Amino acid sequence: xxxxxxxxxNAYQVYIDELENLEFNTKVFILSNPKISGxxxxxxxxxxxxxxxxxxxxxxxxxxKNLSTLEEILNQMFNSKLDRKSxxxxxxxxxxxxxxxxxxxxxxxxxxFINIPTTLLACVDAAVGGKTGINNSFGKNLIGTFYQxxxxxxxSEFLRTLGERELAAGMAEFIKMAVIFDKNLLDFIxxxxxxxxxxxxxxxxIFSKIIAKSVELKAKVVEQDxxxxxxxxxxxxxxxxxxxxxxxxKYSVYLHGEAVAIGMNMANRLALxxxxxxxxxxxxxxxxxxxxxxxxxxKIDNVDAFYEVFFMDKKNSNQKLNFILADSLGKxxxxxxxxxxxxxxxxxxxx
Ligand code: GLY
Numbered sequence: 210x211x212x213x214x215x216x217x218x219n220a221y222q223v224y225i226d227e228l229e230n231l232e233f234n235t236k237v238f239i240l241s242n243p244k245i246s247g248x249x250x251x252x253x254x255x256x257x258x259x260x261x262x263x264x265x266x267x268x269x270x271x272x273x274k275n276l277s278t279l280e281e282i283l284n285q286m287f288n289s290k291l292d293r294k295s296x297x298x299x300x301x302x303x304x305x306x307x308x309x310x311x312x313x314x315x316x317x318x319x320x321x322f323i324n325i326p327t328t329l330l331a332c333v334d335a336a337v338g339g340k341t342g343i344n345n346s347f348g349k350n351l352i353g354t355f356y357q358x359x360x361x362x363x364x365s366e367f368l369r370t371l372g373e374r375e376l377a378a379g380m381a382e383f384i385k386m387a388v389i390f391d392k393n394l395l396d397f398i399x400x401x402x403x404x405x406x407x408x409x410x411x412x413x414x415i416f417s418k419i420i421a422k423s424v425e426l427k428a429k430v431v432e433q434d435x436x437x438x439x440x441x442x443x444x445x446x447x448x449x450x451x452x453x454x455x456x457x458x459k460y461s462v463y464l465h466g467e468a469v470a471i472g473m474n475m476a477n478r479l480a481l482x483x484x485x486x487x488x489x490x491x492x493x494x495x496x497x498x499x500x501x502x503x504x505x506x507x508k509i510d511n512v513d514a515f516y517e518v519f520f521m522d523k524k525n526s527n528q529k530l531n532f533i534l535a536d537s538l539g540k541x542x543x544x545x546x547x548x549x550x551x552x553x554x555x556x557x558x559x560x
Pocket of ligand 1: 441
């Protein structure tokens with residue numbers, strides 16, 4: 210299956226379970242991590258032909274998505290003497306696609322790159338849409354570019370080696386899409402056999418449907434608002450809280466999707482308070498998150514400190530906090546006029 214992300218001169222295809230032969234008349238630089246390359250590099254190399262192939266691996270984990278790893282990647286690209294026609298392939302999860310895309314966007318003012326995501330989270334979200342970047346001490350993804358890949362190849366086969374936590378983390382981003390865009394998807398999610406899914410033993414069609422639905426929805430959003438000035442902000446549902454949690458736990462306690470799961474539950478409690486969601490809807494989403502063993506609570510030690518970190522969020526403008534909330538099931542909303550007292554009240558519920 211193929212889904213087009215129609216961005217005029219930057220348009221590209223997302224191929225789902227269609228990775229055949231890739232042939233390039235240039236140098237190719239594969240960015241991966243030791244785990245993924247150990248499991249799947251042989252498969253990728255068997256499908257890849259290029260003038261010369263370079264392989265670079267970086268440490269696995271969100272805590273390494275930083276300036277010093279970026280420098281390591283760029284040094285390896287220079288050592289490989291890549292030119293402006295060379296192609297970078299990001300082969301891994303969201304950390305790899307974010308960093309690979311960023312390195313490609315700044316190397317000699319930009320070279321082409323392709324995403325071959327190997328986690329569910331990267332297939333349903335990170336690898337599509339051209340957000341690239343790194344974290345720093347001020348917050349998550351605060352340094353980066355909008356730079357679209359030339360193609361994305363999502364292969365269900367690569368997802369079969371994922372552990373429970375990684376699959377659940379990918380599911381969290383899919384639940385996000387359902388809550389803000391498509392209520393019917395919640396019924397589908399509820400119908401999934403969670404044991405088979407979390408053991409990566411579900412039918413191939415389940416993975417393909419999750420990826421295809423997410424990519425279809427995301428492509429429509431990105432086509433209308435590539436640089437996130439309005440509609441694309443909705444994709445950050447749950448993320449405003451999640452980014453604070455990830456920052457305060459130094460990116461080393463929760464997988465990104467797990468933090469998003471907690472963030473969605475926090476956002477829902479705020480939405481409940483503002484009468485956008487009712488209790489039944491809030492509880493339904495929490496039940497779905499729990500079905501996939503996702504965390505829904507984080508103990509806030511210092512409410513004021515937590516609140517302060519919100520102000521580093523990229524969605525803010527004029528020092529106003531923008532929250533993405535569910536406005537009934539299947540519909541998202543950007544709220545920029547929430548009384549700080551209402552926000553603090555919810556944070557206190559989690560303290
Ligand atoms: N991950 C949210 C976005 O790509 O906009």
